Amino acid sequence: MYPNHSPGSFSLIFENPGIRHVDLVVKNLTGQGLMHPAGVAIFNARDERKQKIYSFEREQVMFSEEYETLFRENQKAWSWFQAMPKSYQKPATNWVMSAKQENTKRRRFKELVEDCEAGKKIKSLNY
Numbered sequence: 001m002y003p004n005h006s007p008g009s010f011s012l013i014f015e016n017p018g019i020r021h022v023d024l025v026v027k028n029l030t031g032q033g034l035m036h037p038a039g040v041a042i043f044n045a046r047d048e049r050k051q052k053i054y055s056f057e058r059e060q061v062m063f064s065e066e067y068e069t070l071f072r073e074n075q076k077a078w079s080w081f082q083a084m085p086k087s088y089q090k091p092a093t094n095w096v097m098s099a100k101q102e103n104t105k106r107r108r109f110k111e112l113v114e115d116c117e118a119g120k121k122i123k124s125l126n127y
Helices: 016-031 037-044 065-073 075-083 086-097 102-117
Strands: none
Touching: 016 037, 065 075, 065 102, 075 086, 075 102, 086 102
């Protein structure tokens, strides 16, 4: 293992589109005797719950009915958001809805609506 990680703290996140490829590579390398048992063990011990965590891996990310209703009430912000491309809408929606705590979700939603009303992107997507 790595010197800075205890055996219980090491985890990897594999992107969903890449996992099929990685799985084939691991099988191929193992079959050729080129992959160390420790590498196979780490790959097999990956946490399935950490799959499909990125917005581009998810089929559809949507606001809950409550949040969409609140968003639509601010016509200026909603219109600006709807005018943005899907490549902005999807990660912005995911950023809000993926929050685990309701307080965080509300804070992010408030920030998104305020930024949309001001006609600007949220900080994390302003590149």
